[in-house]
Amino acid sequence: MDMQNLLHMANKIGSFFASMPDHEEALQGISGHIHSFWAPRMRSQLLAHVDTRNGEGLTPIVLEAILANRDSLKPQSELK
Amino acid sequence: MHKSLNEQDVGTPRSSAVQQVTLEIDGMPVSVAAGTSIMRAAAINGVNVPKLCATDSLEPFGSCRLCLVEIEGRRGFPASCTTPVESGMKVRTQTPKLQSLRKGVMELYISDHPLDCLTCAANGDCELQDMAGVTGLREVRYGYEGKNHLSDKKDESNPYFTYDPSKCIVCNRCVRACEEIQGTFALTITGRGFASRVTAGVDQSFMESDCVSCGACVQACPTATLQEKTVIAIGQAEHGVVTTCAYCGVGCAFKAEMKGTEVVRMVPYKDGQANEGHSCVKGRFAWGYATHQDRITKPMIRSKITDPWREVSWDEALDYAASEFKRIQLKHGRDSIGGIVSSRCTNEEGYLVQKLVRAAFGNNNVDTCARVCHSPTGYGLKQTLGESAGTQTFKSVEHSDVILVIGANPTDAHPVFASRMKKRLREGAKLIVIDPRKIELVSSPHIRAAFHLPLKPGTNVAILSSLAHVIVTEDLLNKDFIAERCEDKAFTEWRDFVSQPENSPEAMQQVTGVAAELVRGAARLYATGGNAAIYYGLGVTEHAQGSTAVMGIANLAMATGNIGREGVGVNPLRGQNNVQGSCDIGSFPHELPGYRHVSDSTTRHLFEAAWGVTIQPEPGLRIPNMFDAALDGSFKGLYCQGEDIVQSDPNTQHVTAALSAMECIVVQDIFLNETAMYAHVFLPGSSFLEKDGTFTNAERRISRVRKVMPPKAMLADWEVTVQLSERLGYPMNYSHPSEIMAEIASLTPTFSGVSYAKLDQLGSIQWPCNENAPEGTPIMHVDRFVRGKGRFIITQYIATDEKVTKKFPLILTTGRILSQYNVGAQTRRTGNIQWHEEDLLEIHPHDAEDRGIVDGGWVEIQSRSGTTVLRASVSQRMQPGVVYTTFHFPESGANVITTDNADWATNCPEYKVTAVQIKPVAEPSQWQKGYTRFAKAQQDLLNQAQNG
Known part of the structure; x- marks a missing residue:
């Protein structure tokens, strides 16, 4: 899927949670939202982008959230 | 459920x-509520006092003088409609003197009335005729040679009803209905004495006037003066079936009046709890598309899609x-296909489509068109209040002191509820409108918004956030409510946030x-004005x-304690008939029925x-994700039931490119819609008149849809899904939609008490309906929020990416109008076309003048997504x-202009903000020219199939 669009979507999610005063809660919010609402193929692609391009194009808080909760974002099929 | 064609009219409204x-x-x-009229008290106890100007949907008027009674100890003959009951009163409704008086009144009425009863369209449904019988009228002493109105010209301008002044008895019921029920004030009585006549507007025809064709006047008329053209054409119905309108999220109950399997007329059902006997031009009249x-x-x-269609059997298709x-x-791969189900479909159909996707396709790639309208409601209210639904009944507005309308245009999009709202406003409730446009509610007859932002x-x-800032910093919070009902930490963080000077x-x-x-x-008004509803x-x-x-x-409602009782609350006005229901029954890719996430192993x-x-256990693709996946080659097949994604989703060219990249698109619809032009299989659908099921309206009210005629294509939509599933190797065994609802109830705690039998018994049910609320839940969050404590959430304003620039200096926002509905597939195929035959671009006079644009002239609208051409309406x-x-019209290409920008949480498109430039032009856009060629080619391919 269009990577730029996925990055844009992730950053928008990050913008919302970035206003939370509790930073840890914000990180959990970002990764939790992506986990709850993104199909596995979208999450795989995002994680691959983080791995191969160091998350280029992601805002710092989104990248931090993904790195902090990386395992939870992996599709279940990849955990087996 | 067949109903009597003529329900009892007890003359005056119920006393509260x-x-x-x-x-x-x-x-x-007899014992009745204080304030009840003598007429009503008599009628509900089986005594029918003659009447003409009284009807129980209107306040008493006391003009016809037929309902006179005698009251012991009182002089004269008071009108029973305007005289309230008193303790110990002794009333006589039938005496020789009363009979004589009534007969005299009837003689006067009949002396100026055409005696064409046998050929009159109202024959058998005429109260004047009934009263002539009741009063024993046998002669008219005045003769028929005097002055009369028999040669007055009919007004046939309205596509749905005629006004025949020769049959008018000047009872004022139509005028009062237009005022009291609809609130449009389009009708009046002009002239005096014998010259008195009902007039629309300022001596205009009905079509030229402000009349919105809601039908309230037709409904109220006791004669054939205001008469449906279908009744004139085909005569009176012989039976009636109560069902639910298939248009907007108000979900009005109608009685389909039938002659065999032919609809004669749709009459708003008096006992319908969503509409209480009122209707709008769409539900009342615009059903001919079926x-x-x-x-x-x-x-x-x-x-x-370049091949001709080939008509085949159901089995082959x-x-x-x-x-x-x-x-x-x-x-x-398993995840390369999915399904979309429209919010126009019934709950049972939606449930089956998501079941087919999850069970037969084996993935969660199912979505509903609620994605592109109210998915943020589901998310936002779940996060704050704990349930993805509005909190009130429509009737609750009768207890509101302050009504805040934001981003809604109820008089056009939810007209029947708007009439209830306007009635409350005329009674004195204060109105706040937050809208870029000066919508009708801001200033209309007897309505003035206290504030328009x-x-x-x-x-x-x-x-x-600014409203919240004022409420917090001016100490207008409901602190007791917050302390008792809301999470403390979240509130403190929110309070500190909104208090910041930048808010x-x-x-x-x-x-x-x-x-x-x-x-x-x-x-200040919202926080201190009494019961305040949003x-x-x-x-x-x-x-x-x-x-x-x-x-x-939701934050505002919690901060002021305006939640959990009558007259307050958070009220999403859902666009389509079953937006609420389609979300309830699991049509979203991440949720099973009852808003339970697919990762919840217990539910799964x-x-x-x-x-x-x-x-x-993981979410599937949302609609926009499906398009993106189609373009990258990983999504190849789609089952699309009842939804026209090509016309209704944003960035049309992106959508059509995605569909063109797929290998099999199956469209199930009643018309060859815009999406079907890209389809490989067309499965003919059934209209709401051809199937059983339920819709759930904006107030969580589940109402029955009842089949009044056989499906035109032999199968109801739910049967098609069942048969498709069977061929995919997953048989579904249902013989009637009631069994589907029984399954939903057995698996969904908020629906566990719902059944067709109970719906028949109660008329409709607002969920949650279960052991804790066996007859449903009119008002939610009464003592506690569904999530326990209410959760305030920080709402930082972040400007949209859709910036105005020198190249695109204007903002385009899109919406609906009264006479057309959504993509127009239904209303464009009705007489409603007379009110709105094309989409127009509304533009302020200054912007028009700057660009040399004149009213009615062609203008090009260009955005970052595309270009289209419409005619301008300078406003x-x-x-x-x-x-x-x-x-509302596919050739308009409104969504050629809208962009892929979307809500951060739900991917709901940002239809309301598109940066554009406008200029006058002389010809259609390139897209429109291409569309015209494509649509014609597709029509030719259809014609080839139909002509053999």
């Missing part, structure tokens, strides 16, 4: 008093569709364009911050046990810098 009064009527002791010649009633298939889906999954599109969150109305003025004093005044629509949700705005609304196991399959309703259009 609790106190009972006992009196005697014709020697019979039998329109464009209906496709035979299944069709083709290999490529379903076999082909199933084999294609299996082929694609074998080639591209004409914000710039895209700044709802800024306004909502003040003064600071936000540059962003919103709204004067700070207006915001402060509106906030009503909102797509002008809130269809934004990049749609979900944030919904949370901002419940469904797995019932369905006998394994359900994937003061717009603010400078903002233009507006509707999307």
Whole structure:
């Protein structure tokens, strides 16, 4: 899927949670939202982008959230 | 459920008093509520007092003088409609003197009335005729040679009803209905004495006047003066069936009056709890599409969209569709196909489509068109209050003191509820409107908004945070409510956030364009004006911050304690008939029925046990994700039931490119819609008149849809899904939609008490309906929030990416109008076309003048997504810098212009904000020229199939 669009979507999610005063809660919010609402193929692609391009194009808080909760974002099929 | 064609009319409205009064009527002791009229007291106890100007939907008027009674100890003959009962009163309704008086009155009426009863359209349904019989009228002493109105010209301008002044008895019922029920004030009685006549507007025809064709006047007319043209054409119905309108989210109950399997007319059902006997031009009159010649009633298939369609049997079409889906999954993987179900479909149909996707396709790639309208409501209210639904009944508005309307235009999009709202406003409730446009509610007959905040599109969150800022910093919070009902930490964080100076109305003025004093005044009124209710629509949700705005609304309600009782609450006005229901029954890719996430193993196991399959534990693709996946080659097959994604989704060219990249698109619809032009299999659908089921309206009210005629294509939509599923190797065993609802109830705690039997018994049910609330839940969050404690959420304003620039200096916002509905597939095929035959671009005079644009001239609208051409309507309703259009006609290409920008949480498109440039032009856009060629080619391919 269009990577730029996925990055844009992730950053928008990050913008919302970035206003939370509790930073840890914000990180959990970002990764939790992506986990709850993104199909596995979208999450795989995002994680691959983080791995191969160091998350280029992601805002710092989104990248931090993904790195902090990386395992939870992996599709279940990849955990087996 | 067949109903009597003529329900009892007890003459005057119900009294809301609790106190009972006992009196005697014709020697019979009766007890009724204080404030009840003698007429009503008599009628509900089986004594029918003659009447003509009284009807129980209107306040008593006391003009016809037929309902006179005698009351012991009182002089004269008071009108029973205007005389309230009193304790100990002794009333006589039938005496020789009363009979004589009534007969005399009837003689006067009949002396100026055409005596053409046998050929009159109202024959058998005429109250004047009935009263002539009741009063024993046998002669008219005045003769018929005097002055009369028999040669008065009929007004046949309205496509649905005629006005025949020769049959008018000047009872005022139509005028009063237009005022009291509809609130339009389009009718009046002009002239005096004998010259008195009903007049629309200022001596105009009905079509030229302000009449909105709601039908309230027709409903109220006791004669054939205002008569449906269908009744004139085909005569009186012989039976009636109560069902639910298939248009907007109000969900009005109608009685389909039938002659065999032919609809004669749709009459708003008096006992319908959503509409209480009222209607709008769509539900009342615009049902002719169901039998329109464009209906496709035979299944069709083709290999490529450039091939002619081939009419085939149901078996061949379903076999082909199933084999294609299996082929694609074998080639591209389990997740390469999915389904979309429209919010126009019934709950049972939606449930079956998501079940087919999860159980037969084996993935969670299912979505509903609620994605593109109210998905932010589901998300925002779940996060704050704990349930993805509005909190009230429509009737609750009768207890509101302050009504805040934001991003909604109820008089056009939810007209029957708007009439209830306007009635309350005329009674004195205060109104706040937050909308870029000066919508009708801001200023209309007997309605004036106390505050209109004409914000710039895209700044709802800024306004909502500013309102909250005033409430917090001016100490207008309901602290007791917050302390008892809401999470403390979340509240403290939110309070600190909104208190920041940058959220003040003064600071936000540059962003919103709204004067700070207006915001402060509106906030004070909302917080201190008594029961305050918020009503909102797509002008809130269809934004990049749609979900944030919904949370901002919930924050306001919690901060002021305006939740959990009559007259208050958070009220999303749902666009389509079953938006609420489609979300409730699991049409979203991440949720099973009852808003339970697919990752919840307990819920998943419940469904797995019932369905006998394994359900994937991760969310599927949303509609926009499906398009993106189609373009990258990983999504190849789609089952699309009842939804026209090509016309209704944003960035049309992106959508059509995605569909063109797919291998098998199966469209199930009643017409060859825009999406079907890209389809390989067409499965003919059934209209709401042809099937059983339920719709759930904006107030969580589940109502029955009842079949009144056989499906034109032999199968109801739910049967088609069942047969497709069987061919995919997953048989579903249902013999009637009631069994589908029984399954939903057995698996969904909020629906566990719902059944067709109970719906028949109660009329309708607002969920949750279970052991804790066996008859449903009118008001939610009464003692506690569904999530326990209410959760305030910080709503930081973030400007949309859709910036105005020198190249695109104006903001386009899109919406709906009264006479057309959504993509127009239904209403464009009715007489409603007379009110709106094309989509227009509304533009402020300053913006028009700057560009040399004249009213009615062609203009090009160019955005970052595309270009289209419409005719201009120069209008003061717009603010400078903002233009507006509707999307009811495919050739308009309104969504060629809208962009892929979407709500951060739900991907709901930002239809309401598109940066554009406008200029006058002389010819259609390139897209329109291409569309015209493509649509004609597709029509030719259809014609080839139909002509053999």
